[in-house]
Amino acid sequence: MLREDLVFVGTCDIAGLVRGKGFPSAELPARRKVGIGWTHSNLMQTCFGPILDTPFGTSGDLMIVPDPSSEVHVDFRDGSAPEHFFLGDIRNTDGTPWDCCVRAFLRRAIGALKDASGLELLAAFEQEFVYTGVEDVPGHAYSLSAFRRQGLFGEMLTAAIRAASVRPDSFLAEYGPRQYEMTVAPDAAMAAADAGVIAREMARAAAFRLENRAIFSPMPVADGAGNGVHIHFSLHEASGKPVTGAPDGVMGLSPVAAQFAAGVLHHLPAICAVTAPSPVSYLRLTPNRWAPTVADLKLQDRGAALRVCPVFAAKGESEREAQFNLEFRVCDAAASPYMALGALILAGVDGIARELALPKAPAALPNSLTAALDLMEASGTVKSWFGPVFFEAYLRHKRSEAAYVADLSEDDLCARYAEVY
Ligand code: GLU
Numbered sequence: 001m002l003r004e005d006l007v008f009v010g011t012c013d014i015a016g017l018v019r020g021k022g023f024p025s026a027e028l029p030a031r032r033k034v035g036i037g038w039t040h041s042n043l044m045q046t047c048f049g050p051i052l053d054t055p056f057g058t059s060g061d062l063m064i065v066p067d068p069s070s071e072v073h074v075d076f077r078d079g080s081a082p083e084h085f086f087l088g089d090i091r092n093t094d095g096t097p098w099d100c101c102v103r104a105f106l107r108r109a110i111g112a113l114k115d116a117s118g119l120e121l122l123a124a125f126e127q128e129f130v131y132t133g134v135e136d137v138p139g140h141a142y143s144l145s146a147f148r149r150q151g152l153f154g155e156m157l158t159a160a161i162r163a164a165s166v167r168p169d170s171f172l173a174e175y176g177p178r179q180y181e182m183t184v185a186p187d188a189a190m191a192a193a194d195a196g197v198i199a200r201e202m203a204r205a206a207a208f209r210l211e212n213r214a215i216f217s218p219m220p221v222a223d224g225a226g227n228g229v230h231i232h233f234s235l236h237e238a239s240g241k242p243v244t245g246a247p248d249g250v251m252g253l254s255p256v257a258a259q260f261a262a263g264v265l266h267h268l269p270a271i272c273a274v275t276a277p278s279p280v281s282y283l284r285l286t287p288n289r290w291a292p293t294v295a296d297l298k299l300q301d302r303g304a305a306l307r308v309c310p311v312f313a314a315k316g317e318s319e320r321e322a323q324f325n326l327e328f329r330v331c332d333a334a335a336s337p338y339m340a341l342g343a344l345i346l347a348g349v350d351g352i353a354r355e356l357a358l359p360k361a362p363a364a365l366p367n368s369l370t371a372a373l374d375l376m377e378a379s380g381t382v383k384s385w386f387g388p389v390f391f392e393a394y395l396r397h398k399r400s401e402a403a404y405v406a407d408l409s410e411d412d413l414c415a416r417y418a419e420v421y
């Protein structure tokens with residue numbers, strides 16, 4: 001068969017989808033500098049495809065410039081075209097970062113944390129999804145049978161994640177029907193968000209090769225089990241010394257980690273519009289689903305918005321410190337990992353800058369995307385993180401998406417989002 005290698009350059013946009021363009025890999029040396037052409041209104045493509053509203057019209061040129069550290073080149077050795085892609089930054093044609101680049105948003109958050117505290121954040125994405133290539137046998141949550149019945153998918157996924165230079169941590173059969181979960185090892189914030197995107201795409205890529213799907217929609221069926229994206233994170237000095245835990249602190253948190261957590265909880269109702277950014281996200285954030293409903297911090301409690309994770313069999317203080325981490329559970333795969341992690345960090349930084357104390361009582365989370373967008377729009381602080389252009393574009397994108405599906409029943413809504421994610 002006559003074939004020529006192709007490469008794809010893209011970004012995981014505010015619809016939570018990886019979009020970009022491909023070209024012959026022979027062009028890669030030149031494309032490393034200029035990337036691929038893009039336009040402002042691409043940002044406004046909803047997860048359903050159409051641009052429903054845009055402040056940018058049809059004008060303007062941008063480029064997505066590949067980040068060499070994000071290169072994925074995974075050959076499934078089944079005769080299919082290798083997965084060869086780069087994640088990149090959206091830049092203006094003069095090379096400066098575009099106001100609405102999701103990786104620039106996360107980069108600003110990482111910089112803000114460094115400026116406010118001198119600290120760095122390590123993160124790891126734990127992601128749930130439904131694998132369609134397995135029969136649903138009731139009663140088999142976490143079972144060896146459900147683990148086995150997915151066949152080759154788990155091994156292909158694990159190998160693909162590793163071949164993409166991300167370290168797989170675990171793969172398991174989850175609680176819901178046909179639901180599985182994968183976790184990758186922690187890394188510095190930008191690399192961790194890249195890894196979150198890459199792991200998600202490797203699950204889709206492995207499932208595709210088996211003529212199945214990995215469905216990440218936050219709520220694949222109304223009244224079923226939600227697919228969460230849990231972000232584990234910890235704070236570190238530039239030397240690498242972990243500073244999240246302190247044995248005598250509240251729930252074992254160091255003072256700076258407690259302030260960070262207080263900032264996250266303070267801004268959480270508003271940043272739900274970023275971390276849980278679809279109408280179906282709010283079917284997941286309901287009682288009895290092991291998903292959060294209020295902005296709370298709890299010790300080893302999987303119903304909390306922020307969970308202080310356990311430390312397992314640590315020998316001594318330094319091992320305890322190295323393991324100690326928090327888990328942010330108000331996130332799902334409709335969110336771009338760059339945006340979700342960026343918003344989480346910026347909220348935490350505000351907690352550090354204002355030396356916020358942990359709240360006495362938790363605030364409720366919004367019960368719809370529209371309610372979350374109202375809270376986001378009312379927050380001058382969140383607006384300052386985005387800047388005026390990105391803030392308006394983000395709100396218009398998400399409001400147009402919410403209006404587009406406003407009349408659907410819960411069943412139809414879940415079906416539409418399960419097609420997309
Ligand atoms: N599926 C749950 C969620 O939507 C999480 C279950 C768990 O604790 O792993 O977040």
Ligand code: MG
Nearest residue numbers: 128174181228
């Ligand atoms: Mg889970």
